[in-house]
Amino acid sequence: MKKRQNVIIKGTKDGLTLxxxxxxSYQDLKRELDLKLSANTRANGENQLIPVHVQLGNRYLSEEQKEEIKALIRQKKNLVVDKIDSNVLTKEEAESIxxxxxxxxxxxxxxxxxxxxVPGDLLLVGDVNPGxxxxxxxxxFIMGALKGIAHAGCGGDEQAIIAASSMKPSQLRISDCINRAPDIVESEEKHEMECAYIDDNRQIVVDRLQGLIHLRPNLTRLED
Structure with a gap:
């Protein structure tokens, strides 16, 4: 019977995938990983650094164990760990998602x-006063007047939007894009909900909320 391989090394255009x-067992895994990486490094004999992508499947490793795996890989001279992926989420990671x-x-x-x-989407029933x-x-989403600062997509989500019943912001930010709103002329004050988003030129624009369904079709989770 063919012995089961605990470690499979595949070369890709971006480096190595383990x-x-x-x-x-974790100890058997480390032992075989050490042997196979040593053989693979001797076969390559290259001086340039090779990125390594580690795939753990359904195995959970503690931070200490991850550091042990990284250290073992780094010992092989020209190998450097690019990332470690696992299908297993910690409770903290699941709560964050x-x-x-x-x-x-x-x-x-x-x-x-x-x-x-807030970490996700915000529905504010009330106003954001100046300051x-x-x-x-x-x-x-603001069911009220936006007169202060609103920053959506704080983590870098450029598809995020800002909507308000009354759009009079002192500043709008989406991801790393900033738009200081012009002065509002009271006679031209609008009475319909508006939204701000990043357009194709990476500029924040404000438009009628009704047009958002065409710009962000995946915004709503509701179906007809």
Whole structure:
């Protein structure tokens, strides 16, 4: 019977991919990894650094174990760990993903000097007064007047949007794009909900909310 391989090394255009078996013991895995990497390094005999992508499958490794695997790989002279992937999430990672996927509803007024920040989408029922700030990892929906600062997509999500019943911001930010709003002429004040988004030129533009379905078709999770 052919012996099961706990470590499979595959060369790619980007370097090496290590597929590590998730059913064997951790010690057996390290032992075989050490042997195969030593043989592979001698065969290559190259001086340039080779990125290594480690795939753990359904195996969970503690931070200490990950550092041991990285150190073992780094000992092979020209190998450097690019990333380590696992199908297993820690409780903290799962909670973080869940938080970013949720819409947090808050009913309050954000006054001058106050900051409201959420990891996912924000639905604020109330106003953001001048000097107040709201930040979200995802989208921002304000059922009220936005007169302060709104920053959507804080983590780099350029598809995020900012919508408000009354759009009079002192500053709009989406990801790393910033737009200082022009002065509002009271006679031209609009009475319909508006939204801000990043266009194809990486500029923040403000438009009628009705056009958003064509610009961000994946924004809503609801289906007809």
């Amino acid at each position: 597929h590590l078996d998730d059913s064997c 869940r938080g970013k996927a949720e819409v947090l509803t808050v009913a309050r007024i954000i006054r001058s000097g106050q900051i409201l920040e 107040g700030t709201v930040r979200a990892g995802g989208n921002i």
